[in-house]
Amino acid sequence: MKQPDDRRTIELPLDPAAPRKRGRPPKEDAMSDAERARRYRARQRMLPRDAWNYEQVTATARAEIERLLDGAGVKPAAEAELVGQWAYGMFLLWDRMTAQCQREADRRALLALVSG
Structure with missing residues (x-):
C-alpha cells in the first residue's frame, strides 16, 4: 500500500547574516582559561x-592565630576587633576539629593566645 504524500513541512527561517556559534559556550564569569x-x-x-x-x-x-593577631595593637579599633574575631573563629575551628583528642594544655594555650 502506498503512503499518501505529506505535503506539510516546517520551514525554518534562514538568517545568513547571523554568525554561527562555534566552540564552547561563553562562561558566566569573565575569567580567562589561564586564570582559571x-x-x-x-x-x-x-x-x-x-x-x-x-x-x-x-x-x-x-601559627595562623599568631599571624592574625600580629600587630593588632597598631591597627584601628574596628579592624583590630575584626581580626580578633577571626582569630577566635580559628580557635573555634581547631576546637571542633580536635574535640576527641585535645590536650588540655594546648586548649588553654590557644585560648589564652586568643583572649589576649
Missing part, C-alpha cells in the same frame, strides 16, 4: 598531600 587554571593549581597546592595529625593541626592553628 592558575586558581585551580593554587587550590591543589593548598590541599594536604596526606592525612594531618593532631600536632600538625595544632601547629597550623597556632
Whole structure:
C-alpha cells in the first residue's frame, strides 16, 4: 500500500547574516582559561598531600592565630576587633576539629593566645 504524500513541512527561517556559534559556550564569569587554571593549581597546592595529625593541626592553628593577631595593637579599633574575631573563629575551628583528642594544655594555650 502506498503512503499518501505529506505535503506539510516546517520551514525554518534562514538568517545568513547571523554568525554561527562555534566552540564552547561563553562562561558566566569573565575569567580567562589561564586564570582559571592558575586558581585551580593554587587550590591543589593548598590541599594536604596526606592525612594531618593532631600536632600538625595544632601547629597550623597556632601559627595562623599568631599571624592574625600580629600587630593588632597598631591597627584601628574596628579592624583590630575584626581580626580578633577571626582569630577566635580559628580557635573555634581547631576546637571542633580536635574535640576527641585535645590536650588540655594546648586548649588553654590557644585560648589564652586568643583572649589576649
